[in-house]
Amino acid sequence: MELVKKILRGDEGSAARLISMIEEGLDEGYKAVSLLFPHTGKARIIGVTGAPGAGKSTIVDKLAVSYGRQGGKVGIIAVDPTSAKGSGAFLGDRVRMRNAEKVEGIFIRSMAHRGFPGGIAKATLGAAYVLDGLGKEVILVESVGAGQTEIQISMICDSVITVFTSDYGDEIQLMKAGLIEIGDIVVINKADRPGAIEAAKDIEFSLMSSKDQPWQIPVIAMEARKGKGVEDLMAVLELHHKHIKNDAQGNSKKREKMKHLVLALFKEDLWSSTLKKIQGKTAFEEVLQKAQNGTIDPYKAVQMVMDLALTKK
Amino acid sequence: MENKKTVKVLIAKPGLDGHDRGAKVVAQALKEAGMEVVYSGLHRTIDQIVNIAVQEDVDVIGLSIMTGAHIPITQKLFQKIKQKGIVDKMVFVGGVIPSKDVPTLKELGVAGVFPGGTPLAETIQFLQSISKKG
Numbered sequence: 001m002e003l004v005k006k007i008l009r010g011d012e013g014s015a016a017r018l019i020s021m022i023e024e025g026l027d028e029g030y031k032a033v034s035l036l037f038p039h040t041g042k043a044r045i046i047g048v049t050g051a052p053g054a055g056k057s058t059i060v061d062k063l064a065v066s067y068g069r070q071g072g073k074v075g076i077i078a079v080d081p082t083s084a085k086g087s088g089a090f091l092g093d094r095v096r097m098r099n100a101e102k103v104e105g106i107f108i109r110s111m112a113h114r115g116f117p118g119g120i121a122k123a124t125l126g127a128a129y130v131l132d133g134l135g136k137e138v139i140l141v142e143s144v145g146a147g148q149t150e151i152q153i154s155m156i157c158d159s160v161i162t163v164f165t166s167d168y169g170d171e172i173q174l175m176k177a178g179l180i181e182i183g184d185i186v187v188i189n190k191a192d193r194p195g196a197i198e199a200a201k202d203i204e205f206s207l208m209s210s211k212d213q214p215w216q217i218p219v220i221a222m223e224a225r226k227g228k229g230v231e232d233l234m235a236v237l238e239l240h241h242k243h244i245k246n247d248a249q250g251n252s253k254k255r256e257k258m259k260h261l262v263l264a265l266f267k268e269d270l271w272s273s274t275l276k277k278i279q280g281k282t283a284f285e286e287v288l289q290k291a292q293n294g295t296i297d298p299y300k301a302v303q304m305v306m307d308l309a310l311t312k313k
Numbered sequence: 314m315e316n317k318k319t320v321k322v323l324i325a326k327p328g329l330d331g332h333d334r335g336a337k338v339v340a341q342a343l344k345e346a347g348m349e350v351v352y353s354g355l356h357r358t359i360d361q362i363v364n365i366a367v368q369e370d371v372d373v374i375g376l377s378i379m380t381g382a383h384i385p386i387t388q389k390l391f392q393k394i395k396q397k398g399i400v401d402k403m404v405f406v407g408g409v410i411p412s413k414d415v416p417t418l419k420e421l422g423v424a425g426v427f428p429g430g431t432p433l434a435e436t437i438q439f440l441q442s443i444s445k446k447g
Contacts, residue, residue, distance in 0.1 A: 013399070016370035024318060087319055088344035094365065095354035101361065107368055112319075112349045 004035045022126035043132040047153040049143040050163030055189040057096035058224040068103030075136035076108040118152020119143035125156045155261045166195035191221035323371040325353040325362045336377035342433040363393040378408040
């Protein structure tokens, strides 16, 4: 396919187009991904996740500049949330990536998550393949930043940085299943703020259980906006990169991630194609109305919808 | 899988003026109308704006200009658009635009001009109808 050839030759416009096609879920787009796929796997994918306002975009900006200085070709995929009330989105991450924009050959793409669970969009991995095919060596993925359930980002990334600030809550929040389980590296950003040292201690304590693991999650203090701690973060990323290469369980972890990812994508497609099949049908609308009227409970409604969806025609 | 193409819009602030309240209000309204809006931030050069439009693969570029330099800025934008080969992008302009300049902007290739005070619904409707055609 012409589009794929152009991307492999480094044509930005074609890469941008293909990413849109994947976002729209076009068959042509997926065909192109299949053709591109054998040429991928060279890039290193680094994810940055954490709460809104924690400083993810700023950290991505600084990392892009650092990798650019080392001569690396950098791509960024910045995912922002689609409005819960509709299909619209405000994609504002570029505003904080002005330094990254100056990096030679950088490609930055904003992306709305379009309802996909787990902190990324369904098209994010596809976009990473495109940037890999375009010749980018380091791809930085910034997650939506919705908080505790951004598990999907770790499925598509080689290394994940979780960004906290001192106001994440308390020890109890950390003990809940969530963000801290996703990352390979923890950053306490805005470390000059009161409470940051205590936060770092709490987080280190809650990471005690990973002490006997082959990779001990490091905690890095940063003031990202001033550029403080960027070198430390770069050094730790390098260590993690080496760790993955030498990790005896590395391959089985990778296989496990891929399985998880295929299942997540399958779930998404199954849901949207099933909904398409039954939407607008009288029987389906009737069930919805019964639930809306309060004559049946929502669990019952789902049972009835499942029956409708699974019966042929 | 998705039934219809989502409209993606770049709202850009070229040049020196530091007033982005209007641009943000429009961006918010377009978002609420179901569009995906990339916001450029302040003080952008035309080169940067066109670069962003390419990488983001937007359907529409909206310029918000309050400096009075809307004609030369728009001229330069269309030059760059031709150079980069992205002539399929639709362009609209908002901000402080005297009505006498509207015909000139349209001649340059601007699809719609929405000076400050234009009802948001008008801008939204315009973008929706234009993008359906494309």
